[in-house]
Amino acid sequence: MNNSLIIALDFPNLEETKKFLQPFGSEKLFVKVGMELFYQNGPAMVSYLKEQGHDVFLDLKLHDIPNTVKMAMKGLASLGADLVNVHAAGGQKMMEAALEGLDAGTTGGQKRPLCIAVTQLTSTTEEQMNREQNILGSLEDAVLHYASLTNAAGLDGVVCSTHEVKRIHETIGSQFLTVTPGIRNATGATHDQARVATPALARELGSDFIVVGRAITKADDPLQSYLSMKNAWEGISC
Numbered sequence: 001m002n003n004s005l006i007i008a009l010d011f012p013n014l015e016e017t018k019k020f021l022q023p024f025g026s027e028k029l030f031v032k033v034g035m036e037l038f039y040q041n042g043p044a045m046v047s048y049l050k051e052q053g054h055d056v057f058l059d060l061k062l063h064d065i066p067n068t069v070k071m072a073m074k075g076l077a078s079l080g081a082d083l084v085n086v087h088a089a090g091g092q093k094m095m096e097a098a099l100e101g102l103d104a105g106t107t108g109g110q111k112r113p114l115c116i117a118v119t120q121l122t123s124t125t126e127e128q129m130n131r132e133q134n135i136l137g138s139l140e141d142a143v144l145h146y147a148s149l150t151n152a153a154g155l156d157g158v159v160c161s162t163h164e165v166k167r168i169h170e171t172i173g174s175q176f177l178t179v180t181p182g183i184r185n186a187t188g189a190t191h192d193q194a195r196v197a198t199p200a201l202a203r204e205l206g207s208d209f210i211v212v213g214r215a216i217t218k219a220d221d222p223l224q225s226y227l228s229m230k231n232a233w234e235g236i237s238c
């Protein structure tokens with residue numbers, strides 16, 4: 001992988017995305033294409049980013065019956081993304097089907113994309129989870145339960161918040177990937193995120209990848225913001 005700081009390219013179209021990437025020059029990035037961009041520009045977006053030498057996390061969070069997820073993943077595997085995901089709430093059979101689809105769609109000398117599962121969205125609080133999803137107990141326990149289910153299904157890791165990483169690694173093992181959105185500067189706005197952390201805290205708690213969107217894409221100087229977050233994440237003091 002180029003980089004373990006993933007920039008969330010939450011833009012409406014290819015034009016805006018290119019405008020954002022222009023100041024980064026030849027820097028090889030790890031970028032995330034989510035629903036906003038994919039639903040507008042689809043597979044062409046992934047091909048374009050791969051042609052530029054970037055690693056791509058295709059964050060479509062699949063959640064459907066096993067056969068539908070399997071066939072969708074078979075198609076997505078051919079796009080060349082490096083990382084894809086599903087919702088762990090879809091269940092173990094659905095996650096196993098996702099892997100079967102990826103294996104079936106990975107052809108020639110291609111490498112199967114890594115596949116991870118969303119545990120509890122980083123915008124969810126414990127109180128909200130208890131009340132709205134009727135999952136009682138602590139949010140950390142619920143995340144750990146989904147992480148264990150994801151591991152049992154054979155996936156490569158999970159999306160969680162930085163605050164659950166330590167327990168996941170202690171319980172499942174350090175090889176199990178933790179990809180953590182909700183990353184902010186200490187003084188940055190949290191927006192709609194509930195479980196946030198700075199890049200330095202994510203490093204301290206052992207996140208494998210951090211996902212940063214608005215703290216970079218909406219900054220006055222996105223390149224500067226990226227470089228300062230990357231330094232904090234890599235433990236380089238300026």
Ligand SMILES: O=c1ccn([C@@H]2O[C@H](COP(=O)(O)O)[C@@H](O)[C@H]2O)c(=O)[nH]1
Pocket residue numbers: 008010034118120121122123159160181182183191193211212213214215
């Ligand atoms: O639990 C999750 C899963 C995915 N995301 C995605 O990450 C980025 C975060 O963007 P910010 O602007 O840094 O808040 C966004 O694309 C989400 O869809 C997440 O935040 N939490």
